[in-house]
Amino acid sequence: MSTASAIPKLGEETVPADEAAAAARVVELIRTNYALDYASVRPALRDQHAKSHGCVRAQFIVGSDVPQELRHGIFAEPGSYEAWIRFSSSAARPAADSKRDAHGMSIKVMGVDGEKILPSERDARTQDFVIANNPVFFCRTAADYVLLAEHSAQGKLPRFFLPSANPRAWRLREGLNILTATQKKVVNPLAIRYWSQTPFALGPHAVKYSATPRVAGGGRQPHLKGRDLLQDAMARQLEHGEAMFDFMVQRQTDPRRMPVEDPTVRWKERRSPFRTVATIRIDAQDFTSQAHKNFAEALSFTPSHSLPDHRPLGGINRVRAAAYDAISEMRHDMNRVARLEPSDGTP
Numbered sequence: 001m002s003t004a005s006a007i008p009k010l011g012e013e014t015v016p017a018d019e020a021a022a023a024a025r026v027v028e029l030i031r032t033n034y035a036l037d038y039a040s041v042r043p044a045l046r047d048q049h050a051k052s053h054g055c056v057r058a059q060f061i062v063g064s065d066v067p068q069e070l071r072h073g074i075f076a077e078p079g080s081y082e083a084w085i086r087f088s089s090s091a092a093r094p095a096a097d098s099k100r101d102a103h104g105m106s107i108k109v110m111g112v113d114g115e116k117i118l119p120s121e122r123d124a125r126t127q128d129f130v131i132a133n134n135p136v137f138f139c140r141t142a143a144d145y146v147l148l149a150e151h152s153a154q155g156k157l158p159r160f161f162l163p164s165a166n167p168r169a170w171r172l173r174e175g176l177n178i179l180t181a182t183q184k185k186v187v188n189p190l191a192i193r194y195w196s197q198t199p200f201a202l203g204p205h206a207v208k209y210s211a212t213p214r215v216a217g218g219g220r221q222p223h224l225k226g227r228d229l230l231q232d233a234m235a236r237q238l239e240h241g242e243a244m245f246d247f248m249v250q251r252q253t254d255p256r257r258m259p260v261e262d263p264t265v266r267w268k269e270r271r272s273p274f275r276t277v278a279t280i281r282i283d284a285q286d287f288t289s290q291a292h293k294n295f296a297e298a299l300s301f302t303p304s305h306s307l308p309d310h311r312p313l314g315g316i317n318r319v320r321a322a323a324y325d326a327i328s329e330m331r332h333d334m335n336r337v338a339r340l341e342p343s344d345g346t347p
Contacts, residue, residue, distance in 0.1 A: 008255040011206035013313055022142035023319045027326045029149040034330055037092075043297065044334040047327050049104050051094035053189050053230040054288070055086040055296030056238065057345045059281040060109045060247070066277050070249060072203025073309030074112055074127055075277045082345040084108045085282065086296060087189035087234065090132070090182070097229040102181040103133045105194040105211060106301035107280070110342060117311050118304045120325060124341040128305040129247075131194040131209055134181035137263035138174045142319045173264050188233040190243040190282070191215065198263045198303070198320075199252065199313045206252040206260055206313055208267055210274050214244040235288055243282040248274035260314045295347035298337045300328040 008014065016022075030047060038044040060083040066075050074081070089095070090102035112127040139145050144160075151160040161175035186192055196209035226232065237243060251272050252258045258267040286292075302324035303312045312321065332339040 008260070010252055010255050011201065011204065011313070012255065012260065013315075014261050015318075016142070016315070019142045019315060019318065022146050023322045025146045026142070026149050026319050027322050029146075029153055030323055031326055031330060033153050034327060038334055042335065044331045045094070045297075046331065048092055049088040049090050049106075050092055051089045052293070052296060053087040053089070053097075053103075053228075054234045055084055055292070055299070056234075056282050056287050057285060058083045058085050058107075059279075059283075060107070061279045061281060062277065063279065067275055069205070070202060070251075070275065070277055072205075073307050074109065075202070075249075081109045081111050083110060083280070084296075084299065084342060084345070085280070086299065086301060087230075089230075096227045097231075100183050100185060102178075102184075103186055103189055103192070103194075104130070105132070105189070106130050107211075108299065108301060108305075108342070110344060112307065114307050117306055117308055118302065118321070118325065120329075121305055121341060124305070125343065126305065126341045127307055127310065128301050128303065129196070129209055129310075130301050130303045131196045131211055132181070133184060133186070133192050133194050134177065135195040135197065135208075135210075136177045136266050137197040137316060138178035138181065139316060140171075140174065140262050140264050142315045144171075144174075145316065145319050177264055186230065188237065189230055190234055190237055196303075198317045199260050200303070200306075200317075201309060201311045201313055202249055202251075203309050206258075207249040208252075210248045210250065211245040211280060212248065212274075214246065231288070235286070238282065238284050238287070240284055242284055245280040246276045247278040247280055248276050250274045263314060263316050292347050298332070298335075298340075299342070300324075300332075300339060302328065 034047050060081040062075055062079050064078040086106045088104045107129040109127045112125055116122050139148050148160045151157050161171045163169050191213050194211045199206045199208055250267055253272045259265055303317055304321040
């Protein structure tokens with residue numbers, strides 16, 4: 001990694017001198033708030049994306065037609081992998097699905113050989129991809145993440161985006177990004193597009209990921225009522241049918257207009273289109289039993305649970321590496337559940 005660069009190179013990371021301290025402060029804040037939130041509540045849920053709409057078995061299929069320059073990591077050779085995929089809402093507290101929110105799609109591909117970069121899971125045979133239904137993030141740097149976490153802990157999140165009366169201090173792009181993400185109407189998590197928001201390596205390249213449903217919108221949706229509308233929509237679709245996504249990557253081709261260190265900027269597809277590297281197939285299944293839900297809640301998903309060829313890039317990912325690992329450890333300890341990676345598609 002470089003410490004400074006006037007003209008960034010493709011895939012180049014720039015690490016501020018104070019980033020390690022900022023990351024440590026973020027972890028401290030998150031751990032403190034999490035301990036308070038779950039001092040007397042069990043089970044302890046995830047600190048973000050607490051509500052699951054369903055965790056489903058899937059096939060992650062790498063075809064023989066992957067473009068040559070994208071054949072790195074698990075995309076190097078054709079093959080089919082079993083996977084677990086968790087669909088969720090982003091809020092820290094589960095709410096009725098009638099309330100709009102951002103949504104996530106966390107993918108755990110199994111049977112992936114090779115040492116992983118996360119020290120606590122170095123020998124695990126899994127690879128995670130964590131994506132959301134908005135192409136950009138709402139925080140730019142580790143230092144900003146500290147302020148975001150502090151304001152959130154104080155219940156004053158709007159002050160992060162509008163910290164003073166001075167318009168030059170306003171974080172308008174970040175505010176627009178979070179509003180766009182949280183105000184989308186979703187009727188079926190199996191029928192919307194997801195993006196990685198932050199960049200990742202793909203061998204020598206910097207890329208962003210996306211998963212696009214084969215049938216956008218999910219077809220005609222029944223009128224559902226109740227707190228768990230999105231789980232019900234998924235269950236109805238998978239009762240007798242299937243869902244499919246194209247898993248795609250977008251290569252960085254312009255280091256200025258497609259920055260590694262600022263995930264609030266969208267990488268324009270007209271500059272570099274997404275290209276399919278795998279197919280996700282979710283066959284008909286029942287994922288609603290309590291035993292299945294208990295298994296899913298014990299899983300952890302983190303962008304840093306990765307082969308070196310898919311390592312996370314950029315400051316926000318570097319902060320998330322520490323934060324995700326710390327909270328996963330706390331959650332499993334509080335719930336007295338072993339933190340283990342699955343070995344197959346059986347709960």
